[in-house]
Structure formats: C-alpha cells, structure tokens
Amino acid sequence: MSDTDKLLAIIEDDEAFARTLRRSFERRGYNVIQARSHDQLAELLKQHIPDFAVVDLKLEASSGLSCVQALREQSETMKIVVLTGYASIATAVEAIKLGANYYLAKPSNTDDIEAAFSRNEEGDTSVEVQGRQSSLKTLEWEHIHQTLMETGFNVSETARRLGMHRRTLARKLEKRQLR
Template sequence: MIEEKTLLIIEDDLAFAGVLARRLTRHGFVCQQAHDATQGLLLARQFMPSHILLDMKLAEDNGLALIEPLRQYLPNVLMVLLTGYASIATAVEAIRMGADNYLAKPVDTQTLLNALNTTPDEGSIAPVDEKPLNPKRLEWEHIQQVLNTNKGNVSATARQLGMHRRTLQRKLLKKPILV
C-alpha cells in the first residue's frame, strides 16, 4: 500500500498558496492551505500532514515562531520554510528551531519536490556555494542578522550598526542581492 503524502501549505499570499497547491497536487500530494498562524496551527492538528510548507513572513506573524509548536504536534513531519527574504542567519535559525529545509522564493517545482521528497535525516540543506559572497550581499545578511537580534526594531538596529535610521530603512526596502 502506498502511503498518502499530505501537505499543509501555510502561506499568507492566497494566490501563491493556490499555485503551490495546484503544482504539488499534480505530483501526488493531498494539499490543505492555511493563510495565517492560527489557522496553520489548527489545520496542523486536524489534518495531521506528513509535510509542511511554511512561509517565513505571515502578514503580522513570523513563520519562525511556528516551527517549534508545529514540531511539538507533529514530530515526524517534514517541514520546509519558504522565504522571499533569504539570509544565512535566518536559514541557520530555521534549521536550529526544527525546520528540515529552507528555500528562497521564487522556487521552481523541481527544487520544491526535491526538498519535500527527502527524509529529515538526509541532510536536506542545499550545498553551500564555494564562491565568496558579494559585499552587498554580506551587508544585507549582516543587517538581517542584527535586525533579527533586535526583534525587528529598526531604531535599535540602526544604533547598533552605527547608521542613520532612514539609511537603514532604505537598505531594508531593497531586495537582497543573490550573488
């Protein structure tokens, strides 16, 4: 008997969640969608999925805060964190908290399937590129790490980094450099 693959998608962007559900349904997953943290925790208990796709930014909530409660309800679930704001600091934090993998948006179907079809003990983190990071990318990641340490407080982060708050806000509005 083939075990059914069930997937809970916790994503606040309704259109993107729908696209993910349609794509993954075609590949054998039975999908449910939640669009906020409360609904995600409730559906996790009711649906008991084998896999979870979790967005890092859920409107006013942070997806990182859901990793531990989800892991308590479902210790064997394969959990993949999706984010549009990828950084090494948040990837390390997500894995430390219990996520099995961490993917940056936009993500293609094959990469997503590869992440969802691994077992939690297979070492599911993508191999790190050996090329040195662009200095602007390093700056972006450092800012994200300090911002995370300051719990999102822009003023405290600006003081700690020794820059004007408005300068920091402008830097935060820019998309991260991928190379």
C-alpha cells in the same frame, strides 16, 4: 483521505503564491491545508497533522520560524521546507535548529520543494565547499537580517540598533525583497 494520501500544510500569507502552490501540489496527489499566520496554523493543527509543510519565512504578523517550531512539535517525521525571498545564513541556521528539513530561496517552484521533501536528512558530505569570500553587500545584508530577526522584524527597532535612519533601512529592504 485514504492512507496513501499525502497531507501538505502551506503556511504563506501571499494569497496568489499560496493558491499557485496549492493547485500544483494537488495535481501531484497531495491534500492541501493552508494557513496565513501562526494562529491559523495552530487552529489547523488541532485537527490535522500534515506529512509535509511549506513555510514562508516572513509572514505578515510574525516570523515563519514560530510555525516551523509548532509543526516540528506535532511530528518528528514531518518534512518541513522553509521558503524565503531573503535567504541569509542566520535564518537558515535558525530554521534548521527549529526543525526545518530544508531551506529554499524564492523563487522556488513545486519541483524544487518536492525535491527538498525527498532529500536525505543525513546531509551530503560530497557537497563542494566553496572558498568564495562574502561581498561587503552580502555581509551587510546578513547583519541587517540578523538584527531584523532579533527585533521580531520590527523595522524601526532594527534601524535604531543598526544606527541608521529608518527610511535608509526601508530602502535597503525594498531592494532585497523580504518575501
């Protein structure tokens, strides 16, 4: 690698999506390393410190939030973007607290991610504040997702804490994909 190369870590357990992202970023001049889990990322970080990272929030065995934390511990200047198929205020707040620079809902493409990498870290005070009330379904989803996070994405324990049948929760989760 030369000094001008950009090293990107993709932490994603969906092989097809990770492959698509990898190819797209490589065409844009990035060198890409990949991990499917927090453990694989830990091994990669022993040899590489990426300049950029794309982290899926929901990995097979764990939350991508632990990956965000591990990446931030390696570099204060790394640009970290979290991708999720089930965006919620709770996970957005936690991702930013742990060191993510940006949080994008899937489907996001390479253009969206690269734009997030280049955004100013200071924030934008000109963003319009919307007075829209959250719907009951949105509030329910936020509460479900917060409880999922608290239980480490354990569906049975989440259902128990929410006082609902596990199958009811599973159906709700199927309607709003977790990836």
